[in-house]
Amino acid sequence: MLTAPGPALAAAIRFLSARSGTVRAVTPVTVADVVEVRLPEQGQRLRPVRRSQDRPGYVIVTAAEPVAARARAAELAAHVRIDIDGRG
Numbered sequence: 001m002l003t004a005p006g007p008a009l010a011a012a013i014r015f016l017s018a019r020s021g022t023v024r025a026v027t028p029v030t031v032a033d034v035v036e037v038r039l040p041e042q043g044q045r046l047r048p049v050r051r052s053q054d055r056p057g058y059v060i061v062t063a064a065e066p067v068a069a070r071a072r073a074a075e076l077a078a079h080v081r082i083d084i085d086g087r088g
Contacts, residue, residue, distance in 0.1 A: 020047055
């Protein structure tokens with residue numbers, strides 16, 4: 001028996017940014033509507049972003065509409081704090 005698909009959702013990703021250096025601490029996002037989060041680890045060395053793999057992390061969310069998903073991803077990414085030791 002075939003089942004009807006559930007409601008379609010829009011998804012959005014927002015990449016995080018941080019200056020180069022060694023990660024001292026990360027304040028993560030902990031809310032229900034986050035699908036996936038990738039954050040740097042304490043002690044990790046961040047390099048200047050020259051390719052996608054150099055990005056320190058991302059937040060992925062879903063919402064009913066694309067505009068809402070993009071706005072929510074931007075809002076949550078703005079709350080992630082990556083403290084860097086510039087000497088690292």
